[in-house]
Amino acid sequence: MKKFFAFIGEVSCFGLKGLWEAFRPPFEWEFFVHEIEEIGWRSLPLVSAAGLALGIVLSLHTRSTLVRFGAEAMIPSLQSASFFNELGPLITGLLVAGRVGAGIGAGIANMRVTEQIDAIESLSIDSFKMLVVTRIVACILILPMLTLYMDFTSLIGGFIAERLAAHISLQLYLDRAFKTVEWANFIPPTLKTGVFGLIIGTVSGFFGYTTDEGSEGVQRAATNSVVLSSLLIILTDVILVKAIFFLFPRDAI
Amino acid sequence: MSDEAAVEFEHVCKTFGNRKVLDDVSFKVGQGEALCIMGRSGTGKSTSLKLMIGLLRPDSGKVCIGAEDIAHSGEEDLSRVRRHMGFLFQSAALLDSFTLGDNLALPLRRLDKSKSPAEIERAVDETLERVGLDLDKGKMPSELSGGMRKRAGLARALVLRPKLLLVDEPSSGLDRITASEIDELLLKVKKEYGATLVIVTHDVRGARRVGDCIAILDRGCLIGFGTAGELDKSDHEVVRELIAEC
Numbered sequence: 001m002k003k004f005f006a007f008i009g010e011v012s013c014f015g016l017k018g019l020w021e022a023f024r025p026p027f028e029w030e031f032f033v034h035e036i037e038e039i040g041w042r043s044l045p046l047v048s049a050a051g052l053a054l055g056i057v058l059s060l061h062t063r064s065t066l067v068r069f070g071a072e073a074m075i076p077s078l079q080s081a082s083f084f085n086e087l088g089p090l091i092t093g094l095l096v097a098g099r100v101g102a103g104i105g106a107g108i109a110n111m112r113v114t115e116q117i118d119a120i121e122s123l124s125i126d127s128f129k130m131l132v133v134t135r136i137v138a139c140i141l142i143l144p145m146l147t148l149y150m151d152f153t154s155l156i157g158g159f160i161a162e163r164l165a166a167h168i169s170l171q172l173y174l175d176r177a178f179k180t181v182e183w184a185n186f187i188p189p190t191l192k193t194g195v196f197g198l199i200i201g202t203v204s205g206f207f208g209y210t211t212d213e214g215s216e217g218v219q220r221a222a223t224n225s226v227v228l229s230s231l232l233i234i235l236t237d238v239i240l241v242k243a244i245f246f247l248f249p250r251d252a253i
Numbered sequence: 254m255s256d257e258a259a260v261e262f263e264h265v266c267k268t269f270g271n272r273k274v275l276d277d278v279s280f281k282v283g284q285g286e287a288l289c290i291m292g293r294s295g296t297g298k299s300t301s302l303k304l305m306i307g308l309l310r311p312d313s314g315k316v317c318i319g320a321e322d323i324a325h326s327g328e329e330d331l332s333r334v335r336r337h338m339g340f341l342f343q344s345a346a347l348l349d350s351f352t353l354g355d356n357l358a359l360p361l362r363r364l365d366k367s368k369s370p371a372e373i374e375r376a377v378d379e380t381l382e383r384v385g386l387d388l389d390k391g392k393m394p395s396e397l398s399g400g401m402r403k404r405a406g407l408a409r410a411l412v413l414r415p416k417l418l419l420v421d422e423p424s425s426g427l428d429r430i431t432a433s434e435i436d437e438l439l440l441k442v443k444k445e446y447g448a449t450l451v452i453v454t455h456d457v458r459g460a461r462r463v464g465d466c467i468a469i470l471d472r473g474c475l476i477g478f479g480t481a482g483e484l485d486k487s488d489h490e491v492v493r494e495l496i497a498e499c
Binding site: 034110115116 | 306307332350364
């Protein structure tokens with residue numbers, strides 16, 4: 001138990017150091033832009049596929065139930081509420097934890113094992129800033145954007161399913177989808193994914209940066225990054241949803 | 254040769270956990286000399302190199318590069334000293350997300366702010382030509398063979414025209430001919446740049462060929478130091494065994 005809390009403390013200090021260093025010059029812009037591309041741009045195909053598929057599937061499931069009550073007109077608003085409030089942020093977080101978390105953990109661990117981090121340090125470059133801080137900040141900024149993109153693609157998926165099933169027009173679908181959406185149920189859930197980004201960047205950066213066990217360490221860093229990031233995202237989501245309901249009570253009704 | 258040593262270890266001790274890796278080690282390397290450090294695996298050879306470039310700090314003792322004791326200097330002073338040093342890592346340690354050209358440009362961009370992008374480009378081209386990789390500038394490290402990676406690592410270590418070149422196992426994983434080519438390059442660097450070399454190696458032939466003197470480490474202690482001829486006559490059995498040619 002003592003070891004567990006010591007570990008949590010270490011990871012937390014690592015993340016706080018990352019945040020602190022993000023505001024202190026020199027800034028590694030070149031590497032930051034590279035990470036934005038790596039974490040954001042290269043996640044788009046996965047997020048697109050997942051958003052479209054989930055949009056279609058959710059629409060098919062809800063249609064079969066709601067049609068019995070003659071309430072199929074509610075499908076677009078149900079779809080938007082589900083994705084904007086919860087599914088979009090959580091699934092984006094988990095997808096990125098899988099794709100990016102493993103990449104960051106294994107990538108940095110491999111650099112440690114092959115002495116690339118020593119080579120960076122020998123040039124008087126702060127390897128923590130160059131490799132960890134850039135990734136943490138990139139994750140924090142990219143996650144909300146990817147979430148918006150996931151919301152958007154899921155609506156497209158939902159529209160395709162509705163169009164095929166009920167020949168609904170795009171205009172009517174969007175009208176119904178956004179009828180019940182307010183800024184308060186859209187902005188806080190999207191912004192909470194910044195916290196998911198912090199978790200992914202910190203946890204995977206920690207496992208990668210602190211490894212010292214050769215190629216086995218690289219494998220372990222990748223696995224642990226995904227498992228712990230995903231677990232923490234799910235647990236943090238519960239806390240953040242509760243906090244959002246507390247701050248915006250109308251959402252809770 | 255000037256009186257001031259290029260590298261000096263004074264009673265250096267270094268421990269990792271319970272394991273004493275270096276125990277009261279002292280030696281000097283003169284300017285423009287080549288020192289080869291030999292010894293069995295795990296006896297503190299690579300640790301000595303990492304102490305020389307400030308990647309590790311000794312638990313006690315002094316590590317002097319020129320007149321500067323880097324064991325106790327701050328990051329800024331260390332950065333200034335490193336401006337005149339190059340390090341060839343055992344695995345070459347090229348950054349795998351950078352092209353070969355970018356790997357070489359990085360030290361210039363970070364440690365030599367006076368150079369314009371055109372000058373950096375020119376310095377990179379010249380250095381790559383020197384190690385025979387001028388046609389591979391745009392390649393990624395994964396596209397290079399073992400020998401090419403080693404030469405690329407050497408090129409990165411040389412791009413700042415260092416006065417002190419630290420080399421960790423230059424012949425490891427290479428065939429005899431390629432290892433011999435790397436030795437040739439090191440001798441050329443020593444002659445043309447007037448650089449001091451500190452080479453960690455297991456290759457006796459290479460050490461005898463490149464080194465002006467050889468240091469033998471065993472269980473963290475310096476058990477032999479001198480020219481190959483002197484060490485051949487050493488009373489210490491491990492020293493004689495380690496430098497005996499096959």
